[in-house]
Amino acid sequence: MTPFLLLFVALATASPVRRQTSGLDANGDGLISKDEVFAAMSLHEALTALDRDGDGFIYLPQIIELWGVGDKFYELNTDGDDHLTFREFENGMSLSDFYDQFDFNADGSLDAAEAYQLIYIYDVINNPSFTNPLDSNGDGKLSKLEVTSHMTYDEVLTALDADGDQRLSATELNILLGSETTEFFDDQDENGDGYVSFQEAHEHRMSLSRVFDRLDQDDSDYLEDPEGAGFYVVWDRILQAQAGTGPVTG
Known part of the structure; x- marks a missing residue:
């Protein structure tokens, strides 16, 4: 089906x-x-x-x-x-x-x-004040279209970068990637310094679409709970930054 x-x-x-x-x-x-x-x-x-x-x-x-x-x-x-x-x-x-x-x-x-x-x-x-939630159609799960039409890969990296140093620790990445953090880290930490720089995060043709695929562990083409939980956190941070409500923090 x-x-x-x-x-x-x-x-x-x-x-x-x-x-x-x-x-x-x-x-x-x-x-x-x-x-x-x-x-x-x-x-x-x-x-x-x-x-x-x-x-x-x-x-x-x-x-x-x-x-x-x-x-x-x-x-x-x-x-x-x-x-x-x-x-x-x-x-x-x-x-x-x-x-x-x-x-x-x-x-x-x-x-x-x-x-x-x-x-x-x-x-x-x-509803002119409709906030365009990440789960646009309200079905309780995220499609790739919903994720990629709301945010860019660079916006996600910036939202995860709690201290603004243009590099991501395993702790920062874990908010989005959860159990996929270690594998992503091993793939992207090219210089072995214990961080994934923004430049490294773009290596191996990595993109928001491919991050989605990593999180879609059951290959359903949707992120159900808890697969998509991190994207909701990231989206809230992006909205806060756009609204100027303060710095993005962990």
Whole structure:
């Protein structure tokens, strides 16, 4: 069973609290109708909510995360580049078409599991102070897209560097890497000084994506608890630094 289908089954059997359909379910019947979506958002607003980095583009991994397959990306990508512009999206798809992509059983309405991503979109549109949490879709685990679209490898290194000396001790690395710390340290501490410098941390083509893969010990393509715990700590530190609430500390 694919990770997307596993996610779908998990959502369909989730607890009642996690399965609530929020304010998007205007009549409270537990289902999201097309009329409720039409009354709540435009396609452009939905695309803006999905554009996490604000660059005006939607990428293939986001389409796959939305609908499980990339077919619509290739159908809408008229110029054959690596992204969809809002114009490409809106020229090839209406809000009704967008809705239909979530209606996996084609019964004309969305239950809580089918509407999961639309609920996230609705929350972003209707809450200007929405903090864009690391677990963007609220499914309790982290995808590679969620991690790499929120932070860069250099931001992670800086967040881990508690004393600001541009090098990381095993203790600092352990916050993110946990049981993978020793192996990472052995791979990256090229000069054997007991620290991984930022330069060393980029050796062997190391990247945020490859760190994710190291932490994904069950090869599920997601970081479930406790695999992703360190990323939440790192993300909090990055947000604190961006907000200017004080130096990043251990």
